[in-house]
Amino acid sequence: MIILSAGAWSKYLINVKLPVKTYYCWASLFLSKKKEVGSNIIYDYVNNFYSRPVIGLGFPLAIMGDGKAIETTPLQQNICIEDKNEVSARISRRLGEVKELYTSGSFCEATPDMRPAYGKIAENVYFIGGFNGYGAEVGPGLAHVLVEEILSKKEDTYFTEYRLERLNGYDGNFEIGQEPHEL
Template structure:
């Protein structure tokens, strides 16, 4: 079978490898407009069925040899016993203790967090460069005016999905800041601070007092616009927790959010499928969502919790909190 994937992000790249392993002919179309970051967070410290998607994603990364670097993490805030138990069932070692350098009790976890060098996954996928247009009425895709023939089309263009496929999602801008501090522990741990409202992860896994921090306000915007962050209130919240830090550089990219800020997939019209709504935690759940779509196309399996028809009665919505924020 010949399949065309529109979008070479985490979802599109995962689908490419899964479909090729099933013996299909696969063509990937990519505009090249979205920046690819070298590494992203993969965490099992989620909630509900998202943990299953994250586990599936981790298995996929390991199967195709995407580089991974493990880190311990510290979670601050009131986390329910139900959520802690679900982390333990996923294989995460959990210990509640006082963390002296944060001056707070927290959940120290091992086996839950890692950096995934996602650029290696994406760069492994061959593609046709061009801007795609999806004609839902004619059930066809054009690239720079040329019609592409295929048995099935899979639309995985992230923040461009609402325009290309008219799905119930929106584009928004999310960003993070590289910071420097004399506190060397910041470069050794992932931190999820639900009291102050920020996360921190080591810069590229290099260690030392360099980290990437974030969880600022979401800005709804069409993809591709220049967004200037004049002041990031996250920095103030981090200083309340750990003291002096020096912001070095702030940058971000556009993400795709759904009405409930969870992934979505399904068939838009006959032979045109969609997967998206990764809502800022694509490295955690992206390959898992790709597997859901593959199982739906070839086995007819449908997981209602993520299926796109749950938004059939939604007229308009505002982007909410990202799903990885417990």
């Protein structure tokens, strides 16, 4: 039995068409004069940025970004983040002066409806993915649902909105939307 859960690399590891697109997403570590950024999650829909505490202990450090996706494959090198300075300016408009300390990113995968998916893709082969960079947050719960389905040989009836079958008819041509922060 195989459970394919390699994130943005999944669709490149198996000869089965998966209803996902890959993209690059980045964020920066910021130091702020407001210590509240170190203990609160912020979604600013006016200035288009998000902020998450680094440790959650009230230190004035936060991970911040714009949540936009740069469509590409995980095989791409040297991704260009064009509007990083503009994002810093929008963050400063809301939070006052901030100092960028470090920027990094990685590759993610998205489904057409920007929600995770799980299910059987071949005999004894299952897929779980499309977490949009939120695999650490929602992945364990959905993995538990998938494992229970496999062991019990019964489909879960509560989490049907995440079943892979909802994406039947996917033609690979969709636009990646904004990350679903309120999952």
